[in-house]
Each structure stands twice: as C-alpha cells, then as structure tokens.
Amino acid sequence: MSLATKHTFATYKKNNTIENGDLVVLFLSKENLILIRIQEDQEFCCKFGNYKHADMIGLQYGTKLGSNTGRGFLFLLYPTPELWTLILPHRTQILYIADISLIMSYLDLKPGKVMIESGTGSGSFSHSIARTIAPTGHLYTFEYHQERVAVATKEFEDHGLEGLVTIECRDVCKNGFGLVNKADAVFLDLPAPWEAVASAKQAFRQDKVGKICTFSPCIEQISKTVTALTEQGFVDIQMYECLIRFNEVRILQISTLDEALEMERASEKKRKRAMPRVLRESFKNRLQQEQEQDSGNNTDQDQEDTEGESTVKKTRVNDGDLSQQGSSTPSTVGTPNSRSHADVFIPDDSVEPREYIEPRNATVTRLPVEQRGHTSYLLFATFTPATQQPSLAELNKAAAASSSK
Amino acid sequence: MAALNPTDIINAGEHVFIKMPSDNVKCIVLKAGSSVSLGKFGTFKANDIIGHAWGNSYEIYDRDSKTRVYHPEGISEVEETANNNREIVDDPTSQKLTLDDIKALKSEGLKGELTGEEIVNKLKESHATFDKKTAYSQAKYLQKKGKKFHKVFTPIKPTAYSVNEYFYVKNPSKIRDIRMDTLSQLLSYSNVHSGCKLLVVDDTQGMIVSALAERMGGKGTILGLYDGDNPHYDIVKYMNFNQETLDTIKVLSWLRIHRPADEKTPDEMQDVTQLTGKDLEGYHRRLKAYNIVEESRKILFEGNFDALIVASQYQPESILEKLLPYVAGSRPVIVYHGTKEALLETSTWMRRCPDLLAPQLTESWLRKSQVLPGRTHPEMSTWGTGGSLLTATKVIDQPVQAALTKRERLAMEKKNAEAKKLKRAREEAESATSSPAPVAAAAAVGDIADEAVEGVEEGTTTATTTDGGHESRSIKRAKQE
Incomplete structure (x- = not known):
C-alpha cells in the first residue's frame, strides 16, 4: 500500500x-x-x-x-465514516448517525482529543471518532470478543486508521481499562456499563474536565449506571434519546372538486347521459326565483355577502374564458368567506366541459410506514477535576520536571 | 502526563457561561479582578475561578463573596413511605414563615450569614405538612427550594454544544432554530475534519461556522459567503477561539465575487511613493482590505471544496446552482433550514440536478429525561422544532456509453439463458441419482442456491426485490416438476 x-x-x-x-x-x-x-x-x-x-x-x-x-x-x-456505517458487515448492533453525532458533540470531540471506547463492536462509531480526533488525537478501543477484535484490527489497518486507533481485547468490566490519567472522553456501550464506571474514572485526565457517555437500550441499565456514576462523583447527569426521521419527498397531484366534476360532465356528455335539458332548465328557474326572493328580503345584508356572490360569479366567468382558450390553468376557488350557493352546482351550458384538466402539483413529505422508534438511551455525565488545581504555570513546570527525569 | 492546554483552564478576558442554581445560564466576559453578580444568588470574584480548570462548581459561602469548590452530595434513592396526598389540602398557611421572614432569610443569605442549605432546611422545618408529603413530593419540594436559595454556580466552557444550547434556549430565532442534535448531524454529514476546505453560507449568526471551525482545530479553510455590509458571525466570538482557528475562517461578500470592471486596485488608485502620513495609512488600510478580498476570491475560484453547507434565508437552489461547480466530486452538499417545507422544492430540484446524488430530507427528534434514582421519566416539556437537513453528494456527471440495441441485448440474454439451461440440466442429472422422493425439493434447493450464487455475482442494484422474485420462481418450478 x-x-x-x-x-x-x-x-x-x-x-x-x-x-x-x-x-x-x-x-x-x-x-x-x-x-x-x-x-x-x-x-x-x-x-x-x-x-x-x-x-x-x-x-x-x-x-x-x-x-x-x-x-x-x-x-x-x-x-x-458515514458511508462505512451504511456498508459495514454487522457483527453486533451498531450505532447510527443520530446517536453518533449527538455523542460526538456532547463529548466535545475535536482534533487532539483522547477517547476511550468500549466495546468496539462492529467499529461503526470508531471510524467516526477517529476521523474527528485526527490527526493528533487517539482512540483506545476495547472489545472482549476475540474474533471481533481480529476483524476490527484488520479493518482499521485497511482503512488507514491504525495510527489513530489502538484496539485491545479486554474485558473492561472485569479488568478495567488499564489506562490512568489519559482520556478526555469515555464511551461505554456495554451490557453492564456500571461495572466499568470506576475504572473509567481513573482513566480520565485527573486535572481537567471530562465527559462520559453510556449507551444502553433498557431503562433498568440506565438506573444502575446512574447510581454508579453518582457514587463515583460524576456530576450533571443527563439522559437523551435521539432519532432521525427520514422524509420521503413526493409530488402529489391535486385537482379541485370543480375540475373533477367538469371532467365527469365531459365524460357523461360523451356517453350521452347528461341531465335532460328540461330538468336543467327547471332547476335553473327555481334557483333564480329563490335568489330574487333572497335579495328582496335581505337588502341590508352585510356587504360581504354580496361581494362573496359576485366573486363566485366572476370566478365562473373567468373559468369559462380560460377553458374556451383551451388553457389548463386551474380554476380559482372562492375565498373561504364567499358563501357557497347552490348556484355553483349549475353546469355552465355555454362552455364545453374539458375532458382532461392537468392537476396541480403539491410537494409533500411522507414518513416511512415503519421507522426506528428507539435505539438506546444516551446517558451523559461530567467528570470534574478532583481538586482545585494550582496554576497552569506550576503544572507545566511540574510536567517539564517529571519528563526531564 | 501532558501539560494542560490554555483551553483547559478558565482564562481572563474570555467568554464564560455561568450556570446558576435556577438552571438559568448567564453569559459573561470574565475580567480579571472584577466581581460578577449573579443577582439573588450573590456575587463572586472573577479571580477565584481564573486559572483553574473547567468543570468544577463553586459555592459562595461567606459575606466577602468567597467561593469554594462545591462537591454535590450523591443523589439518594427515594425511600417509599406510606404517605399519600389524601391529607394534603391546598393551603397557603402550611408555610408558617411569612413573606417578610423569608425575605429576611434571603437577605441574610445574600450577606453570607446563612448557606442555601440552611435556608431550605428552615423552610422545610416550618412547613406544617412537609412530613405528610410523599417521599417523591418531599424530594421535589427540596429541589425546587434549592433552586431558589442555593448559592452554587458552575462555569461552563463554551463549546459548539454549550453555546448552541445557550442560544437555543435563550433566543432560538437568532440561530434559526438549529438545535444541538441537528447541528451535530450536520457536522457528521459534512465529514468535517482537520485540514478540510469548506464553502459555507451561514445565516445562523455563525453558529454553523463556529461548530465547523471547532472540528477543524485550526487546520484548513472555511470560506463564508455573506450578503450585506458585514458577515454576521456573532456566535464566533463566544467560542474563545485562538488566533490559529480564527484565521481558518475567511469571508467573501456575494457582491465581491466578481471584481467590477471599474474597480481599481489601491495601487492603481494612488501612487504609493507619493503618499505620506494619513494618506499612507489609508492606503495600507485599503491595501489590506483589498488583499483580504483577493485572497478569498482566490480560495473560491480554486474550487475543490470538501463540502458545501448552506443555511440561508434565501432560496437554497439559487445558491446551490451558483456554488456547486466549486465543490469537488464525492463531497457532501448540505442545506439547513428551520422549516422542512422550505426545503421541499429544493429537494425536488436536487433530484433533477445531475450533479447531485441521493438527496435526503431529515428531521431530528430529541427527548430529554429526568434521571433520578427511582424517579426517571421523560421531561414534561420538550423541544418542538430543531430544524431540517437536506443532504446530497456532489457527483461528476459524465455521459455513459449508450445501452445495447434491442437486438444486441436479446442476443446476449439468449446466450445467458442457454448457459443457465445447460447448468441446470447438468445439476438435475446429478440430483436424479439420489432417491426419487426429495428430487423436487433438491432441485428447488439447487435452484435457489444457483440463483443465490448468481445474485452475489451480479451484485444487483435491486437486491431485495430480485431475490424475492428468484425464490418464488424456483418454487413454482419445483411444483411443476
């Protein structure tokens, strides 16, 4: 290579x-x-x-x-790493982008950070971590399953991550991490994370703030972990669940009722089953009479009412004009406050109903019928520096002294 | 052990978020030697925390605003009691202390004569029905009063996460409703890492630029395009970035992308050798500004950006079509918007765009829970919107060889079918040698295995459907036999 x-x-x-x-x-x-x-x-x-x-x-x-x-x-x-999450052969349940992203942000990962992960599992999260802490950070990852360690080791090598990741076959619940005063962040995805909390505490850099996250599907596991974290003096314990909803964007074709009826009339006419002229005439006459009565009674009706009526009429005229031009522009629908009147049901004789009217496009989203409802609970806590520290200068002096020894 | 970094300790002159007992967060600039007032929770001296590592909580404990590191007591399990709320009536006289008494306690507390815990204890003792409350209710009462009277504060280090949390709670519209989970997903999709080169249109007051810059750790380039007089990257100042990181952020105004024909360089405008005093200063100022714009232009026109991230108030496609040519192949293109609907048209536009692959519109859902031993449950109120992300991959469209003609295809299919037939005949001949009853079954199994092997070889694009098709076909064949 x-x-x-x-x-x-x-x-x-x-x-x-x-x-x-x-x-x-x-x-x-x-x-x-x-x-x-x-x-x-x-x-x-x-x-x-x-x-x-x-x-x-x-x-x-x-x-x-x-x-x-x-x-x-x-x-x-x-x-x-994001594509790898979609490709990788699953050896265990893996973490997906919603959880990976939130954890990385909460743990404040960025170039130069030192992180501990257990277990390695299928290595989905490990890849994202390595990318984020590169080139100066380091990931220590632990897995107790011998075969998974072998496969992950090969993958890290193949993917050019060996300089950023150290993998070890180790049962951290029984034997601890074997790391002291090293890590900025710890991530535990274990069946019993509470057993690793004490060892995680030692693994943190003792002189500065650190963040821990545990990942458990069951609330009972969370409960035990909370107890362990509190006993070990971790603070600011918070729990989150995070899911991503993948929307499917679709174009929905929508016609108005008028358009649908117009098309139906056209096809009826074709089949020569349209309403007999006599019937239609009488229907129209009856309506006209009613209308005259109405206007006779309610001359003081509020203006909105008459305005509404005129819009309806205008609409129909417009519609007719457009259809005569053969345009497929959708007919206007009356404003909600224009009072509906039986008038609108009378087919306009003067205009030939269109056989096909192009429906309008509406862009909509749809969620998949089945989607992820739960991955795991994310439990976060903060490691606090054990005591108030002497000044930075003193610390650096001490560090320099110890390294010169 | 490595030495501590300046970013690991609280430094004077930096932004600090102070979390108060009420869970409210206050943002201050820490000035050496100053006193910081936290209102009813008291006052502390900035020097008491400057130079110390982040992460500790402090308690204001006496009249001189002295502070000490506060170690919270472990949260204990609530012991179930036989109490219930049958006896409890809503009665304001249960609290025997009057308003004036409490005010007096409070002022004593402010003077530092009483600690927060002592005040809470006094309230508890003078509460007539406290003992009758259920254990859960008692715990809740103490917690509630503690938020009022404790004098513990926690300095929080500004990170993309904490800054986002602060603004999302305080003023979400300032950052266009981008919530920490959506922001973190944006960071993942963008594949941002040390040393990459990003093209950004950020109208979230610099929230996105800040988060990206943090992940790059001072290596690489972010080019932000802006409209108006200045780029409004207000959030950046809260991040306490060092100069190295600030230098990774470059900006360019949309109007300056193309140099107007009549724009003159400072050298064309004035002859530097003739200038003195104020004129010379002005010249240098102009030259500097000119060079900044020139540099940004150069970065843009060099192209090959490792991601395009758009969070703009303007129609996203109008931005994408201008900037897509500058993005390298196989790189993410991400659009953020506070509302999903604003991205619908963009999504269909993206699907038609030959330079973009697999657009995906996502929303994030986040729920926080109260975690106390024996009292764990989702919080009663949660966040509504957190914004929407539209992600795709920039690809390089190139004409592919035309498909075979129908005749060519049919000829090839015929050839393949014959080969398959031969293979099957051979296998049937082999399986006929075994007992007659399971012949059909064996043949079917053979078929499935056969097809499966082919499926693997083929690496089909529609794996699931074709597999299903294969299976049913082979079963049918088995039945016929």
Missing part, C-alpha cells in the same frame, strides 16, 4: 483522484453500497454489466461510470 492511501477514512486525498490500491465506495443505489480496493487487473461485475478497475483509475472521486453493456451505471464515492 502506498503512503498516498494512508488515513483514507480520516481525511480526503489531496488530488481526489482514484489510483491503484485506493479504496472506493461503489454506489449502486441508496441501499446497495460496496467498498472495493482498486486492483488494476480486476473488475466489478453486476447484473447490469462489468466495470473494469482499470477504467476507474485516473477518474475523480464522485464520477459516474457506465458499465460495459451500457445497461447500468454507478458512482465512485470516497469512503467516509
């Missing part, structure tokens, strides 16, 4: 160009992502055709590449 491919997951390549030996995420679809390492003589095959690695070399990351048959294409993406 050339030096150029080191730290692939922790930082971008300067020239952003795919070279032999590089890692590439093949994006076939949102659900189908594959991580490959470029080897000149190989090719990637799928039902839509073959893609030669040699063809990828020299391309920029992000390029769209067609298959040899021309029946498919894929995107060549740069591997990031």
Whole structure:
C-alpha cells in the first residue's frame, strides 16, 4: 500500500483522484453500497454489466461510470465514516448517525482529543471518532470478543486508521481499562456499563474536565449506571434519546372538486347521459326565483355577502374564458368567506366541459410506514477535576520536571 | 502526563457561561479582578475561578463573596413511605414563615450569614405538612427550594454544544432554530475534519461556522459567503477561539465575487511613493482590505471544496446552482433550514440536478429525561422544532456509453439463458441419482442456491426485490416438476 492511501477514512486525498490500491465506495443505489480496493487487473461485475478497475483509475472521486453493456451505471464515492456505517458487515448492533453525532458533540470531540471506547463492536462509531480526533488525537478501543477484535484490527489497518486507533481485547468490566490519567472522553456501550464506571474514572485526565457517555437500550441499565456514576462523583447527569426521521419527498397531484366534476360532465356528455335539458332548465328557474326572493328580503345584508356572490360569479366567468382558450390553468376557488350557493352546482351550458384538466402539483413529505422508534438511551455525565488545581504555570513546570527525569 | 492546554483552564478576558442554581445560564466576559453578580444568588470574584480548570462548581459561602469548590452530595434513592396526598389540602398557611421572614432569610443569605442549605432546611422545618408529603413530593419540594436559595454556580466552557444550547434556549430565532442534535448531524454529514476546505453560507449568526471551525482545530479553510455590509458571525466570538482557528475562517461578500470592471486596485488608485502620513495609512488600510478580498476570491475560484453547507434565508437552489461547480466530486452538499417545507422544492430540484446524488430530507427528534434514582421519566416539556437537513453528494456527471440495441441485448440474454439451461440440466442429472422422493425439493434447493450464487455475482442494484422474485420462481418450478 502506498503512503498516498494512508488515513483514507480520516481525511480526503489531496488530488481526489482514484489510483491503484485506493479504496472506493461503489454506489449502486441508496441501499446497495460496496467498498472495493482498486486492483488494476480486476473488475466489478453486476447484473447490469462489468466495470473494469482499470477504467476507474485516473477518474475523480464522485464520477459516474457506465458499465460495459451500457445497461447500468454507478458512482465512485470516497469512503467516509458515514458511508462505512451504511456498508459495514454487522457483527453486533451498531450505532447510527443520530446517536453518533449527538455523542460526538456532547463529548466535545475535536482534533487532539483522547477517547476511550468500549466495546468496539462492529467499529461503526470508531471510524467516526477517529476521523474527528485526527490527526493528533487517539482512540483506545476495547472489545472482549476475540474474533471481533481480529476483524476490527484488520479493518482499521485497511482503512488507514491504525495510527489513530489502538484496539485491545479486554474485558473492561472485569479488568478495567488499564489506562490512568489519559482520556478526555469515555464511551461505554456495554451490557453492564456500571461495572466499568470506576475504572473509567481513573482513566480520565485527573486535572481537567471530562465527559462520559453510556449507551444502553433498557431503562433498568440506565438506573444502575446512574447510581454508579453518582457514587463515583460524576456530576450533571443527563439522559437523551435521539432519532432521525427520514422524509420521503413526493409530488402529489391535486385537482379541485370543480375540475373533477367538469371532467365527469365531459365524460357523461360523451356517453350521452347528461341531465335532460328540461330538468336543467327547471332547476335553473327555481334557483333564480329563490335568489330574487333572497335579495328582496335581505337588502341590508352585510356587504360581504354580496361581494362573496359576485366573486363566485366572476370566478365562473373567468373559468369559462380560460377553458374556451383551451388553457389548463386551474380554476380559482372562492375565498373561504364567499358563501357557497347552490348556484355553483349549475353546469355552465355555454362552455364545453374539458375532458382532461392537468392537476396541480403539491410537494409533500411522507414518513416511512415503519421507522426506528428507539435505539438506546444516551446517558451523559461530567467528570470534574478532583481538586482545585494550582496554576497552569506550576503544572507545566511540574510536567517539564517529571519528563526531564 | 501532558501539560494542560490554555483551553483547559478558565482564562481572563474570555467568554464564560455561568450556570446558576435556577438552571438559568448567564453569559459573561470574565475580567480579571472584577466581581460578577449573579443577582439573588450573590456575587463572586472573577479571580477565584481564573486559572483553574473547567468543570468544577463553586459555592459562595461567606459575606466577602468567597467561593469554594462545591462537591454535590450523591443523589439518594427515594425511600417509599406510606404517605399519600389524601391529607394534603391546598393551603397557603402550611408555610408558617411569612413573606417578610423569608425575605429576611434571603437577605441574610445574600450577606453570607446563612448557606442555601440552611435556608431550605428552615423552610422545610416550618412547613406544617412537609412530613405528610410523599417521599417523591418531599424530594421535589427540596429541589425546587434549592433552586431558589442555593448559592452554587458552575462555569461552563463554551463549546459548539454549550453555546448552541445557550442560544437555543435563550433566543432560538437568532440561530434559526438549529438545535444541538441537528447541528451535530450536520457536522457528521459534512465529514468535517482537520485540514478540510469548506464553502459555507451561514445565516445562523455563525453558529454553523463556529461548530465547523471547532472540528477543524485550526487546520484548513472555511470560506463564508455573506450578503450585506458585514458577515454576521456573532456566535464566533463566544467560542474563545485562538488566533490559529480564527484565521481558518475567511469571508467573501456575494457582491465581491466578481471584481467590477471599474474597480481599481489601491495601487492603481494612488501612487504609493507619493503618499505620506494619513494618506499612507489609508492606503495600507485599503491595501489590506483589498488583499483580504483577493485572497478569498482566490480560495473560491480554486474550487475543490470538501463540502458545501448552506443555511440561508434565501432560496437554497439559487445558491446551490451558483456554488456547486466549486465543490469537488464525492463531497457532501448540505442545506439547513428551520422549516422542512422550505426545503421541499429544493429537494425536488436536487433530484433533477445531475450533479447531485441521493438527496435526503431529515428531521431530528430529541427527548430529554429526568434521571433520578427511582424517579426517571421523560421531561414534561420538550423541544418542538430543531430544524431540517437536506443532504446530497456532489457527483461528476459524465455521459455513459449508450445501452445495447434491442437486438444486441436479446442476443446476449439468449446466450445467458442457454448457459443457465445447460447448468441446470447438468445439476438435475446429478440430483436424479439420489432417491426419487426429495428430487423436487433438491432441485428447488439447487435452484435457489444457483440463483443465490448468481445474485452475489451480479451484485444487483435491486437486491431485495430480485431475490424475492428468484425464490418464488424456483418454487413454482419445483411444483411443476
């Protein structure tokens, strides 16, 4: 492996160009992502055709590449911790972006921080941590499952993170972390996090503030952990749950009732089942009479009422004009305060009803029928420096003295 | 042990958030030698905390505003009692102390003659029905009074998280309602890390720029585009960034992206050799401003940004279409907005845009719980909106080879089908040698295995649906046999 491919997951390549030996995420679809390492003589095959690695070399990351048959294409993406979370082979339940993000922010992770994680699990979170604390920070990660340690070790190496991550096979609940006065932040994703709290306390840098997070699916685990944290003198204990809702954006086509009725009238007319003229005439006459009576009775009716009526009428005139022009502009709907009147139900004879009226587009969101309802409770607490510290100068002097010894 | 960093201790002249017993947070600039008033909770001397590590709580304990490190007592489990609220009536006379008595206690407390705990104890003792309350109610009463009378404060270090929390509670519209969980997701999606180069349009008063700058740790570049006279990155000043980090933040006005034809360089305007005194100073000032703009322009036109992050009051697509060309391939493009609806059109626009891949519109949901032994439950009030994120990946669109003609495709499919047929015939011949009853089953299994292997080889884009199709087909075939 050339030096150029080191730290692939922790930082971008300067020239952003795919070279032999590089890692590439093949994006076939949102659900189908594959991580490959470029080897000149190989090719990637799928039902839509073959893609030669040699063809990828020299391309920029992000390029769209067609298959040899021309029946498919894929995107060549740069591997990031966020993509890795979607690709990685699950050996355990993994953390997803909602929890990963909130924990990293709460634990105040940034370049240079020293962090402890247990257990490593499938290494989903480890990748994000390594990226965030690089290039000067360090992650100590512990896992008691021998095989998972072996796989994760290989992955960290393959992904160029070995300089940022130290992995150890160790049962931290029984044997502690074996680290003293080292960490800025601790993350515990263990079946019994309360058993590791005392050891975590020792692992914190004793002279400054530190943050701890435990991740447990059950409230009973939280309860025991809270007790352990309080006993060990951790403060500011807070608990959060965080979920992401993935919206599906859709375009919904909406017609008005008038448009629908107009189309229906058109099809009725086609089928020659329209309302007989006699019936229609009598209906119209009756309405007219009623209207005259109404206006005779309520001359002092508030203006809104008459205004409302006129809008309705105007609307219909407009509508007619537009349809005569053959335009598909949607008909205006009366304002809510324009009082509905049986008038609106009378089909306008003078205008030929349109057979098809283009519906309007409304962009809407939909949540998936099934979505994540719970991942785990995030329990946060703060480690406080044991005592008031002497001044910075004194401390630095002491540190210098001890290092010179 | 490594030496402490200046950022690990409380320094004079920096912004500090002071958390008070009431859980309210006050933001101050810590001046050496000054006294800081916390209102009814008393006053403390800035020098008592300057130079000490962050993280401790302090108690104001005597009349000279002296402070000492406060170690909270462990929170104890509430012991269940037989009490219930049957006997409790809403009666203001249960508290035997009068308002004046309490005021007197308070002023004694302020003078430092009584500690907060002593006051709370007095209130408790003179409460007629305190003993009749349930254990939970008693604990709640003490907690509530403690918030009023304790004199413990905690200096909080400004970080993206704590600054965001402070403004989200105090004035969410200032930061356009971006909540810590949404902000942290934005940071994850942006893949921000030490040394990267970001293009940002930030109308959240610099909240996003601050969070990004924190994650870059002084290495890399953030170019912020702004409209109006000045970039309004007010939040940045609360972060106590060192100069190295501040230098990573560059700004450029939208109006200055392209140099107007009639704009002159300071050298074109004046001949520097002729200038003296104030004119020379002015020249240098102009030259400096000119160089800053030139540098930002250069950064923009060099392109190859590692992320584009837009949190603007303007229509997002109108910004994206201008800035997308400057973003490198396979890099995140993120749009934040306080309301999801404002991003709907952008989302459909993104889907049509050949330079963007897989747009995704997300909202975050966050719930906080009270955690006390035996009294854990979600808090009664929670946050409403936290904003919405629209994320996509910048890709490089290039024409792909045209698909095969129908004839070519049919020929290829025929060839494949024949190969499959041959393979199946061979396998059936093999399985026929075993007992006749499970033949059908074996054939079906063979089929499934066969298909499955092909599925893997193919690495299909529609894995789930095709798999399902395969299975049902093979079962059908088994039935026929």
